[in-house]
Amino acid sequence: MKILVVGGGGREHAIIKKLKENKTVTEIFATPGNGGIAKDATCVDIGAKEIDKIAAFAMENAIDYAVVAPDDPLVLGCVDALEEKGIPCFGPRANAAIIEGSKVFSKNLMKKYNIPTAAYEVFTDMDAALTYLDTAPIPTVIKADGLALGKGVIIAMTRKEAKDAVRSMMADKVFGKSGDQIVIEEFLTGPEVSVLSFTDGKTVVPMISSMDHKRAGDNDTGLNTGGMGTVAPNPYYTAELAEECMQTIFLPTIAAMNAEGRKFKGCLYFGLMLTPNGPKVIEYNCRFGDPETQVVLPLLESDLLTVMQATTNGTLAETEVKFADKNACCVIMASKGYPTAYEKGYEMTIPEVIWDNVYVAGAALKDGKLLTNGGRVLGATAVADTLDQAIDSAYKMVKTIHFDNAYYRNDIGAKALKAGRN
Numbered sequence: 001m002k003i004l005v006v007g008g009g010g011r012e013h014a015i016i017k018k019l020k021e022n023k024t025v026t027e028i029f030a031t032p033g034n035g036g037i038a039k040d041a042t043c044v045d046i047g048a049k050e051i052d053k054i055a056a057f058a059m060e061n062a063i064d065y066a067v068v069a070p071d072d073p074l075v076l077g078c079v080d081a082l083e084e085k086g087i088p089c090f091g092p093r094a095n096a097a098i099i100e101g102s103k104v105f106s107k108n109l110m111k112k113y114n115i116p117t118a119a120y121e122v123f124t125d126m127d128a129a130l131t132y133l134d135t136a137p138i139p140t141v142i143k144a145d146g147l148a149l150g151k152g153v154i155i156a157m158t159r160k161e162a163k164d165a166v167r168s169m170m171a172d173k174v175f176g177k178s179g180d181q182i183v184i185e186e187f188l189t190g191p192e193v194s195v196l197s198f199t200d201g202k203t204v205v206p207m208i209s210s211m212d213h214k215r216a217g218d219n220d221t222g223l224n225t226g227g228m229g230t231v232a233p234n235p236y237y238t239a240e241l242a243e244e245c246m247q248t249i250f251l252p253t254i255a256a257m258n259a260e261g262r263k264f265k266g267c268l269y270f271g272l273m274l275t276p277n278g279p280k281v282i283e284y285n286c287r288f289g290d291p292e293t294q295v296v297l298p299l300l301e302s303d304l305l306t307v308m309q310a311t312t313n314g315t316l317a318e319t320e321v322k323f324a325d326k327n328a329c330c331v332i333m334a335s336k337g338y339p340t341a342y343e344k345g346y347e348m349t350i351p352e353v354i355w356d357n358v359y360v361a362g363a364a365l366k367d368g369k370l371l372t373n374g375g376r377v378l379g380a381t382a383v384a385d386t387l388d389q390a391i392d393s394a395y396k397m398v399k400t401i402h403f404d405n406a407y408y409r410n411d412i413g414a415k416a417l418k419a420g421r422n
């Protein structure tokens with residue numbers, strides 16, 4: 001089997017490493033991949049959003065199965081384009097990827113089908129939004145409608161902050177067209193849980209739960225990032241909550257998408273908040289989370305390719321999806337200054353003995369040397385029987401990896417460890 005993975009971050013590296021465990025896989029291509037992925041797959045210099053080129057490449061190279069991992073190509077119709085060429089894919093078509101591509105769509109979907117989420121208002125007119133904020137409850141949450149590189153959500157603690165956020169999205173267009181419409185929603189509180197799920201549009205199989213650490217600094221301080229580390233499972237997410245979420249959120253979402261004529265296949269990610277009034281959806285993603293994937297897939301005992309193909313073929317109900325009864329911790333190493341300004345081009349050294357545990361997010365290969373090439377540079381994942389062992393081993397690995405200006409949080413998993421002891 002020749003596989004194509006679209007994307008080039010740590011998540012894609014984790015997917016590729018897992019797919020390689022299947023003996024029928026003979027070759028994996030990545031568009032564009034990165035300098036680290038190049039050790040495990042053939043990287044092709046085509047950007048993840050260059051859909052026509054990706055489809056042409058897949059045809060020319062007789063790709064048997066494609067995995068489209070990032071949000072942008074999914075929302076832009078990469079799966080549609082590949083399927084038109086007869087190439088089976090993992091991932092939703094554009095008409096279903098809209099569940100992430102438009103917050104207005106997803107909020108309206110949840111309202112229409114009674115799926116628990118924060119109360120909200122939609123605005124296309126800036127003055128109306130500003131007037132609404134004169135009396136709206138504070139704190140409040142401002143969200144750009146479209147994709148915004150994970151930065152389109154502002155938690156405003158004051159009315160001024162809220163109004164500034166609205167102006168920056170709707171007048172200054174900091175997120176371009178993504179800010180043409182905005183959602184202003186109720187501020188919720190409670191522990192957050194990420195639940196990735198496999199679905200073929202009929203059956204939904206939640207993967208092991210996880211916890212992201214989005215802020216740049218220890219103790220959840222500093223700016224929001226793409227994710228500084230993850231642990232799985234998430235101790236807040238009990239078996240009872242899992243059952244409640246299945247009945248009130250997961251199954252109703254799959255049914256809602258079918259009722260709208262937007263069958264969702266692939267990985268549907270539920271970003272949940274466990275509020276005092278029960279679990280509520282904070283966001284949907286139409287794809288694997290990053291860096292959740294880097295702790296979830298190492299715990300998957302079943303064959304990933306088989307499960308992925310079952311989502312494509314509609315046979316998920318008959319397919320075993322099994323996770324190890326263990327814990328995983330992923331610590332992200334970033335470039336100092338991330339998520340704002342940072343430097344690139346520093347040589348990286350990663351000991352060979354830990355390569356299987358390392359997922360490279362931003363690196364370039366130059367003259368045989370691996371150089372940092374992004375804000376998030378890599379993640380190191382450890383799997384162990386207990387969470388504290390997993391955290392300990394992940395940090396031991398991180399300390400053996402070197403590049404100048406490396407930065408990482410020191411408290412990944414600390415909150416989960418505390419919650420698990422209560």
Ligand code: AMP
Nearest residue numbers: 118141150153185186187188189282283
């Ligand atoms: P997102 O970019 O959609 O992942 O949102 C980023 C983060 O903003 C989430 O992980 C939450 O921590 C926070 N957030 C989003 N919506 C709300 C809300 N309604 N109430 C409180 N926090 C929220």
Ligand code: GLY
Nearest residue numbers: 212227289290291
């Ligand atoms: N870790 C959150 C995301 O992938 O959007």
